[in-house]
Amino acid sequence: MTASLPEADPVKPDPYAALRFPEFRSYLGMRFFFTLAYQMQAVIIGFHVYHLTKDPLALGLVGLCEAIPAICIALYGGYVADKSEKRGLLLKVFSGVFVCSAIMLAATTQWAHQFIPVNRIVTVMYAMVFGMGIARGFFSPATFSLMAQILPKSHYPNASTWNSSSWQAASILGPAAGGLIYGFAGITATYSVILSLILVSLICIFFLKRHPPAFVPQQPVLKSLSEGVVFVFRNKMMLGAMSLDLFSVFFGGAVALLPVFANDILKVGSEGLGLMRASASLGAVLTMFAMTRFSPMNKPWRNLLIAVAGFGTSIICYGLSRNFYLTLFFLFLEGSFDSISVIIRSTIMQLLTPDEMRGRVSAVNSMFIGSSNEIGAFESGLTARLMRTVPAVVFGGSMTIAIAGITWWKTRALTSLSLEDLNNTPTEKKKL
Numbered sequence: 001m002t003a004s005l006p007e008a009d010p011v012k013p014d015p016y017a018a019l020r021f022p023e024f025r026s027y028l029g030m031r032f033f034f035t036l037a038y039q040m041q042a043v044i045i046g047f048h049v050y051h052l053t054k055d056p057l058a059l060g061l062v063g064l065c066e067a068i069p070a071i072c073i074a075l076y077g078g079y080v081a082d083k084s085e086k087r088g089l090l091l092k093v094f095s096g097v098f099v100c101s102a103i104m105l106a107a108t109t110q111w112a113h114q115f116i117p118v119n120r121i122v123t124v125m126y127a128m129v130f131g132m133g134i135a136r137g138f139f140s141p142a143t144f145s146l147m148a149q150i151l152p153k154s155h156y157p158n159a160s161t162w163n164s165s166s167w168q169a170a171s172i173l174g175p176a177a178g179g180l181i182y183g184f185a186g187i188t189a190t191y192s193v194i195l196s197l198i199l200v201s202l203i204c205i206f207f208l209k210r211h212p213p214a215f216v217p218q219q220p221v222l223k224s225l226s227e228g229v230v231f232v233f234r235n236k237m238m239l240g241a242m243s244l245d246l247f248s249v250f251f252g253g254a255v256a257l258l259p260v261f262a263n264d265i266l267k268v269g270s271e272g273l274g275l276m277r278a279s280a281s282l283g284a285v286l287t288m289f290a291m292t293r294f295s296p297m298n299k300p301w302r303n304l305l306i307a308v309a310g311f312g313t314s315i316i317c318y319g320l321s322r323n324f325y326l327t328l329f330f331l332f333l334e335g336s337f338d339s340i341s342v343i344i345r346s347t348i349m350q351l352l353t354p355d356e357m358r359g360r361v362s363a364v365n366s367m368f369i370g371s372s373n374e375i376g377a378f379e380s381g382l383t384a385r386l387m388r389t390v391p392a393v394v395f396g397g398s399m400t401i402a403i404a405g406i407t408w409w410k411t412r413a414l415t416s417l418s419l420e421d422l423n424n425t426p427t428e429k430k431k432l
Contacts, residue, residue: 027143030090031170033204037101037201039174039277040174040181040190046059047259052122060382065129066133068133069133069134070133073137077142078141078360094198094202098199099131105195157295157347160347164284171277171281177274179271231353238348242364255334257380258276264389265389276331280331280338284336287340304345308337309400314331349365
């Protein structure tokens with residue numbers, strides 16, 4: 001069992017409470033540099049594949065190649081995370097990502113483009129994205145479980161805010177840096193930077209302590225996996241939050257079509273694409289920093305529904321815009337609304353999940369939420385092929401608003417609950 005951590009002072013709120021733990025700072029560094037590399041890679045893969053194929057469906061296939069293995073391996077990844085020492089598991093995961101990125105670097109060199117057919121280069125890109133999807137199936141449960149081991153429970157809301165803010169800060173720099181480096185130095189130079197950032201994130205892992213896993217009863221693997229699924233489906237608020245995000249992001253995954261807007265509609269190139277991707281992340285991180293002082297957890301379920309509806313509205317506006325700067329503004333709003341929902345969902349997850357089930361519950365969450373972005377990217381690419389790009393974006397935003405409305409109608413009893421209601425509910429009775 002892990003050593004008990006000191007509880008926070010309940011009288012004097014501290015917006016920097018989680019950052020006062022050195023191990024949490026190392027955890028944030030690991031997440032920041034890995035996310036920075038991941039976001040750079042995501043933006044240049046999409047733009048490069050679209051540049052090679054000129055097919056919006058190809059953008060959707062990139063997301064699908066990552067979502068399929070992530071979904072298929074998620075439950076087993078959660079089981080492994082619950083029974084494993086997290087530091088060692090993360091070292092293996094990051095090493096696998098490094099190898100996949102190195103192969104993609106080789107596939108984008110001038111030599112590869114000179115001697116290898118375009119369709120084979122695209123196939124290699126898809127295969128490496130598939131490999132990264134496998135790694136992600138272990139990464140999400142491991143990091144979710146690790147955060148609970150390095151902080152006391154009273155710091156979870158504050159830690160979730162800083163964790164999400166770190167992710168969003170990297171998401172601002174990643175797309176912008178990826179687009180700019182790609183535009184001025186080429187894709188090979190960009191991948192060289194990505195590999196360097198992944199290496200830095202690996203170094204950060206060595207500053208984490210080895211925490212023994214929480215006790216998990218010895219039982220058959222399938223029974224252990226089913227416990228995580230059963231726990232989520234018996235918890236009304238947790239299941240509702242996951243389902244809401246799954247369907248809203250499925251229909252609102254229009255960010256995958258940004259390369260089409262940048263290249264064909266707004267005609268701003270890879271540099272403009274980087275700014276478009278960074279604009280949404282800028283809105284997210286600024287909102288998250290504001291929420292370190294003004295928490296959205298006073299009425300979490302009500303605020304979550306409002307944020308999702310705002311997310312859908314901003315998508316519609318971005319799809320209809322023909323002005324680059326106006327598009328940046330709507331993407332900024334999209335990121336702001338999305339950040340609110342991210343913090344609320346992550347705090348709900350941390351508060352309602354028992355320590356010994358964090359890996360498996362996170363795996364279920366990854367199946368609902370983590371892969372909904374990639375599945376949503378495929379849906380957006382497919383509808384863009386069938387309906388054209390702008391109608392596909394407007395359709396996705398409209399469906400997101402509809403999902404928020406239906407969810408509100410079905411879960412009105414949850415809108416009055418506060419963060420104190422969640423904190424004061426015993427773990428074994430959290431069937432909200």
